[in-house]
Structures are given as C-alpha cells and as structure tokens.
Amino acid sequence: MALVINLRSDWWLSLYEFTRILHHKLGDSLIMVIGSQNGEPILNDTNTLVVVRSIDDNVKLSAAEAALKVNDKFKNTISYMITTEDDKETISKFIHISPEDWSDYEDALREFKQLLKENLGDELTSIIALPKGIFINESNVLVIVNEIKNDVRLKVAKAALEVNDKFKSTISYMIVDKGDHDIISKFREIGQVN
Structure with a gap:
C-alpha cells in the first residue's frame, strides 16, 4: 500500500x-x-x-x-x-481498524433530517449531506438555519446525539446561517441538498 x-x-x-x-x-x-x-x-x-x-x-x-x-x-x-x-x-x-461502519449512513441521515424538521420547524432552511465518509471541516452534514441561536444549537446537538447513539454511522454536523455562502457552496459542490 x-x-x-x-x-x-x-x-x-x-x-x-x-x-x-x-x-x-x-x-x-x-x-x-x-x-x-x-x-x-x-x-x-x-x-x-x-x-x-x-x-x-x-x-x-x-x-x-x-x-x-x-x-x-x-x-x-x-x-x-x-x-x-x-x-x-x-x-x-x-x-x-476501519475508521467507521457507514452501512447505515442513509438511515442515520434520514432520521437526523426528520428530527431537525420536527424540532426546528421554520428555523431550518435546508440540510446538505455529503456522501459516506466525506467530510468538509470535519463535518459531513451542513445544517442551514435562518439565524444561529443557542436554542437552535441545542436542538441540533440533541438530534445528532440521539442519531449517533442509535446508528453505527456518525453525523458530524456544522451549523451556518443562510448568509454563509462560502461554506454552503463548498458543501453544495459535493453534497445532496434536502
């Protein structure tokens, strides 16, 4: 090798x-x-x-x-x-050791997105998920919100903890507001927008 x-x-x-x-x-x-x-x-x-x-x-x-x-x-x-x-x-x-088992990544993403939609409502603008095992700034999911506030941070963290406890794959998220065009465009280049 x-x-x-x-x-x-x-x-x-x-x-x-x-x-x-x-x-x-x-x-x-x-x-x-x-x-x-x-x-x-x-x-x-x-x-x-x-x-x-x-x-x-x-x-x-x-x-x-x-x-x-x-x-x-x-x-x-x-x-x-x-x-x-x-x-x-x-x-x-x-x-x-293989760094991580990504076999349930799609299921983990689906649940994470669902929890965010339920808990953030209109605060959530969109979510961009990167392919399995791909990271930008150590994150594989970009959570885009109208405004970053403490309660938003806590809700996203709680959702990630819940999902990461349940699945083998890891959701490593980054939160940005909708005006952070640089990082959003980096994620959009290789990610899937939901």
Whole structure:
C-alpha cells in the first residue's frame, strides 16, 4: 500500500505539522505517528496515534502543545492518543481498524433530517449531506438555519446525539446561517441538498 500525502488537504498538512513539532520536541523518543485517512476518528474518538519509547510528563506536555498549535492553525482537529512501542495491540488496531461502519449512513441521515424538521420547524432552511465518509471541516452534514441561536444549537446537538447513539454511522454536523455562502457552496459542490 502506498502512502499518499495530499498537500492540498488541510488534514494531511495538519498531521504533517503535528508530526514535525513532535519530532522537534521529542527527537528519538518519538517512534511514529499514525493518522487516519481523512481525519476521521479511528479508536476512542481519536484520529492520531503517537507512539513513543516511554510515556512521561514531557511526552504528554509536548503532544498537548503540538496539538494546540496545530488545531489553532488548521480547520481540522488533531485528536490524539499516546502509547508506547510495546503496545502492539493498540498500534495494530489503529492501523487495521476501519475508521467507521457507514452501512447505515442513509438511515442515520434520514432520521437526523426528520428530527431537525420536527424540532426546528421554520428555523431550518435546508440540510446538505455529503456522501459516506466525506467530510468538509470535519463535518459531513451542513445544517442551514435562518439565524444561529443557542436554542437552535441545542436542538441540533440533541438530534445528532440521539442519531449517533442509535446508528453505527456518525453525523458530524456544522451549523451556518443562510448568509454563509462560502461554506454552503463548498458543501453544495459535493453534497445532496434536502
């Protein structure tokens, strides 16, 4: 299998930067960094595994600082786990586990849309869902509302939690108001509008 680093992808740039910072701080203590394909969570809600010779306070602090720097700089989020080179089980799981089972994605989307329509009513303008496993800014569903208010945020979050508890697929949403044309057009390019 070939390793493809897409330099136009924010995810790959952020993973590269995270690895570069860690290597600078930890040197030979850093054995490897394993990242998911597109920034999606793989194991315990993490998308990056940091493998070191041994875990100490310096390693923990260095990883936290690197993640904060990178997460401030890029649109996606490095969500990491630290383990030692002796932890073959975790390393193997991280390398070989399929990030997510998307077999029920259409059902999850259908239920999420229904809950939003019921709970938001006229506040909801439209929903744009991306194809299985595709994300923009770590989101696969764009919820477009007339105005972003706290009660709207809470209703959308509640619907997503309910759906994500019920299905294997994950709804990772972003809320925008109808005037946010840039992000809406990005989602429309590859998504399905409802």
